[in-house]
Amino acid sequence: MKTEEYKAEKTVRTGPVLFSAYKQGSAVKKAVSLTRDDILFELRESKLKGRGGAGFPTSTKWMLSAAAVADKKYIVCNADEGEPGTFKDRVLLLEYPELVFEGMVIAGYTIGAKYGFVYLRGEYSYMLASLNDYLAMMRKENLLGTNIAGKNGFDFDIEIKLGAGAYVCGEETALIESLEGNRGEPRNRPPYPVNRGYLGYPTIVNNVETLASVPHIITKGGSWFCTHGTDKSTGSKLFSVSGDCTKPGVYELPWGTTISELLTIVGAEDTKAVQVGGASGVCLNSEHFGRKLAYEDAATG
């Protein structure tokens, strides 16, 4: 399947970062022309924080696993998306697989990993075939496989593993246990996955949305990324909106958007309360609607 045919089925979306224009393959091609330190520098400049809930700085996670000395390293994309009311990773995987997979390839290049896994929520098994088709297309276009994008010695491939419906397997160490074929129970930390993860090797676990932000940072720059959002919450956020409103769906908005602005955008009137961050988050009444959706205010994780 050609890239254009795959994209023909895609909904037209617009947004400041993730839903902005992107040419498939451009970030990987640019990344392999850079040094690993250049990439880490750009990531640090972007101040990207993990979108999986904890908001851990992505550049720190990548630096720690890049510095770890080991024969093998792994990249894991956390696509478990188990939080009730959350469905934004589904949109990225279905409509923007190039961003997610290329984010993984760039992570592999940066830390020296040759293999990556997507841990896909069991209920998303319906998208497995199309995602595997996309991976096959990337192999044909030399965006996966050996000597990727003409870079001698840079080999990387991705495999998709299905979860079996356990919420706890979204937690990164339980996820790793599950990937290894064990019961999905969290591990004691330390050691952290960046040092001892999958099969005891250094492993980066990042959320789908975090990885999807990386190609835009590489092509447009860390400082460009910081022009969106707030000082402490740079870039944009995908919001999964459902409930009593006329336009439910997935919206990309800059961090710092207030709850009342979001309610207007989604066509919600006379709202009594909003549940932010899924069932594990907080329930805010109208007194709080002036608050900003940002790590430093109403955090979404």
Ligand SMILES: Cc1cc2nc3c(=O)[nH]c(=O)nc-3n(C[C@H](O)[C@H](O)[C@H](O)COP(=O)(O)O)c2cc1C
């Ligand atoms: C019970 C529990 C469930 C979680 N579920 C998810 C999940 O479905 N997806 C996700 O990306 N992170 C989930 N996390 C957070 C992960 O443990 C981890 O912090 C995240 O994948 C790191 O990625 P990031 O740095 O890109 O945010 C969960 C954490 C806990 C404690």
